[in-house]
Amino acid sequence: MGVFSKIKSTLSKTASFLTFGLSNAITKKKLDEDTIENIKEVLILSGIDVDTSSKIISEISKKRFDKESSVDDVKNLISLSIQSIITPLTTTLEKKGSPxxxxxxxxxxxxxxxxxxxxxxxxxxxxxxxxxxxxxxxxxxxxxxxxxxxxxxxxxxxxxxxxxxxxxxxxxxxxxxxxxxxxxxxxxxxxxxxxxxxxxxxxxxxxxxxxxxxxxxxxxxxxxxxxxxxxxxxxxxxxxxxxxxxxxxxxxxxxxxxxxxxxxxxxxxxxxxxxxxxxxxxxxxxxxxxxxxxxxxxxxxxxx
Ligand SMILES: Nc1nc2c(ncn2[C@@H]2O[C@H](COP(=O)(O)OP(=O)(O)OP(=O)(O)O)[C@@H](O)[C@H]2O)c(=O)[nH]1
Incomplete structure (x- = not known):
């Protein structure tokens, strides 16, 4: 199994939960305040704390408020926000001392x-x-x-x-x-x-x-x-x-x-x-x- 498919299968339970939650939250064509609030709730229920969820939601609002948005559009924005949060923190284990x-x-x-x-x-x-x-x-x-x-x-x-x-x-x-x-x-x-x-x-x-x-x-x-x-x-x-x-x-x-x-x-x-x-x-x-x-x-x- 490739590394990406390994990550995908590892996170499949969270992904299913988010997909189900977002599909239920995004029922209108355009993103209004209620929908955005529902998206935030889904994020919190997926383990993301309130502060971080609020940050992600504010990014989504900035870009898509009152605009037509599909579940995949919102998923893309959530993914970008998560990337911007974790990229500076992500690293690999590398030998730096002896031992x-x-x-x-x-x-x-x-x-x-x-x-x-x-x-x-x-x-x-x-x-x-x-x-x-x-x-x-x-x-x-x-x-x-x-x-x-x-x-x-x-x-x-x-x-x-x-x-x-x-x-x-x-x-x-x-x-x-x-x-x-x-x-x-x-x-x-x-x-x-x-x-x-x-x-x-x-x-x-x-x-x-x-x-x-x-x-x-x-x-x-x-x-x-x-x-x-x-x-x-x-x-x-x-x-x-x-x-x-x-x-x-x-x-x-x-x-x-x-x-x-x-x-x-x-x-x-x-x-x-x-x-x-x-x-x-x-x-x-x-x-x-x-x-x-x-x-x-x-x-x-x-x-x-
Ligand atoms: N599914 C899954 N199980 C894991 C993972 N990592 C560890 N486990 C399981 O979690 C259980 C506890 O793992 P251990 O490595 O014994 O935990 P520990 O922290 O050393 O336990 P203590 O010494 O009692 O504190 C074992 O059954 C592991 O197989 C993981 O990434 N995924």
Whole structure:
């Protein structure tokens, strides 16, 4: 499957939702105030927050108010607005340090372990030497899960040596091992934590402190793994992780299962996070960097 068709199938639930909603909202020939208000409601229901929806709506009003407009005309304008919002935020993962240290954080079950494997696979396919550290010592099966996934991704792995080991000690061991053994990439799979638990959030600060003892620039990337099925609570989570640890990026998972894929646009723009890619399923290859035009066209269900 080509990358565009992969994005299209990943976003098909949101695209169907938007297509259905817009077809119901646009019943008159010309766009009047009521129709525009209905379009805004559809955008909000697709996961785009109120402020961002208002911005998109004001663009549509400027260009099409009182003019004859089809569903596809409106979809095109929504796509252009989304592109202008996400283009400055979209980037690809590229090795920028040695080792290039990527820390994955997020609440429980968002897809951190799976994404560690997917990113490891992404880099190992480019010929990089990749080490993944299983820093989750809370969830019983996490260590074994990481070991299996790392093997599938052709990456080396550092596991806990004993039960309930201090996760920061695994961070230290992994960083030390990566430096001494010339690894190109180090991916830290941290334990899931509820953003309102200050002890667990403080533990992330300790991870960073430990890394900085060995390399002042690490972690080079601190990426929130955000679950598209979370809904509006994702705003609070993002805020908390950003405040505690200074997130700089975002990877959204489970867009393939959600009809509210617009949440990606909201989170990235509100918190100025770089979008490194999206999860497109449960397999090791199910990670793709984002192309803003392809994403925006796919989310509104435009065939380009
Ligand atoms: N459909 C779909 N499922 C995903 C995606 N990413 C992860 N998953 C699934 O989500 C579930 C949780 O993934 P994990 O990687 O174990 O999540 P985690 O964040 O490491 O979990 P904790 O360590 O408990 O916080 C698994 O069943 C994954 O297969 C995705 O992009 N799409």
């Amino acid at each position: 290039y240290v990527i820390m994955l954080v997020g609440i429980n079950g968002t897809g951190k372990t799976s994404t560690a494997g997917k990113i490891g696979n992404f880099f190992s396919k480019q010929g990089h030497k990749v080490l993944i550290a299983a820093c989750d010592t809370f969830r019983a099966a996490a260590q074994e899960q990481m070991e299996i996934i790392a093997k599938r991704a052709h990456c080396s792995v550092i596991l806990a040596q004993k039960e309930k080991q201090d996760p920061s000690s695994i961070v230290f061991e992994a960083m030390d091992h990566a430096i001494k053994n010339d690894f190109d990439i180090l991916i830290l799979d941290t334990a899931g934590r509820i953003h309102s638990n200050s002890n667990l959030m403080d533990q992330l600060k300790k991870h960073v402190k430990v890394l900085k003892k060995l390399n002042d620039h690490a972690p080079h990337e601190c990426i929130l793994i955000a679950d598209a099925l979370t809904g509006s609570n994702l705003m609070k989570q993002t805020e908390a992780f950003k405040e505690t640890i200074g997130l700089n990026g975002l990877i959204m998972t489970k867009l393939d299962s959600s009809s509210k894929g617009g949440i990606l646009v909201s989170i990235a723009s509100k918190y100025k996070l770089k979008i490194y890619g999206i999860g497109t399923g449960e397999k090791i290859d199910d990670f793709i960097p984002l192309n803003p035009k392809e994403f925006a066209d796919a989310i509104v269900g435009l065939d380009t």
